[in-house]
Amino acid sequence: MTTLASVPCPQFDLSETLDSGQVFHWHLHEGPAGGFFGCIGKELVWVHQRGDLLEVLPQTMSEEVRRYFRLDQDHRAILDSMPTDPALQAAIAYCPGLRIIRQPAWECLTTFITSSLKQVEHIRQISLQLRARYGEEHRLTLPDGIEVQAFSYPSPTALAEAGEGALRECRLGYRAKSLHLAAQRLTENPSLLNQIQRLSTDEARTALSSFYGVGEKIADCVLLFSFDRLSAFPIDVWIERVLRQSYQDEGPWNAKATGKAQLAAFAKAYFGEHGGYAQQFLFHFARKTSRRTPDS
DNA sequence: TATCAGGTCAGGG
């Protein structure tokens, strides 16, 4: 008989968080137990939300889960620190339980390298394919007795040895080169990302940008989703649209004529120390309320 | 068949 852990999770929305474009590899469990399963680092975990409690299996992973979903942080204080403009308040009201996940650095960096100019569903396919081919298989029996299976994200060495050509076959296209170079670099220097994480935010952003295929946007994603830098404000096409449409009167700039550098400067100044959270609320709201194909 | 999508790089104002 399996024993599960129950972790307090006030102001948390598990399913929205997993569907907010931060991570792409979680599986919805179709069986009676419900919930979601997927790997956190090298361990397969099942999570199921019941109100303000998050059930976790195996129970030895409860602390990891708390950290992963940022349940150890006062979410109310974050929300209260946000600007009160209508656009952001509407986005927060849509899904106040959305949290910024703390992902393992390597899989965060490389997943976003493969995300360039891709839709969410494609990013997911690529991630799952890389995991299935080069990751490690894990199994877990859920409370309903059903055994599920999932793969951890492949190590740098596994991807480096695979070779760029083989990676290209995972429908990576031109991103295969970037992924393979990153894998080689981390194979030679396994602690590189740990070193970068210790730098100041600006230094870390510069260091991340030294990876081929990593520009401002992806560097900011790693800072925000993995390195705990809540001020990082990734600007993708969605957020760019939101800023130009909803914030053209907030700053001393012409929304039509200004470039991305000016947008970034405005966002940093206006949204402040928790800007990354503002970005995530705005991004999720824009994506979910725009009429498009309901991405699974 | 042409175009677009959660970007980045190289090359040029």
Added chain:
DNA sequence: CCCTGACCTGAT
């Protein structure tokens, strides 16, 4: 700083 074109691939 800002702008442009190229780049893999799957979907409309």
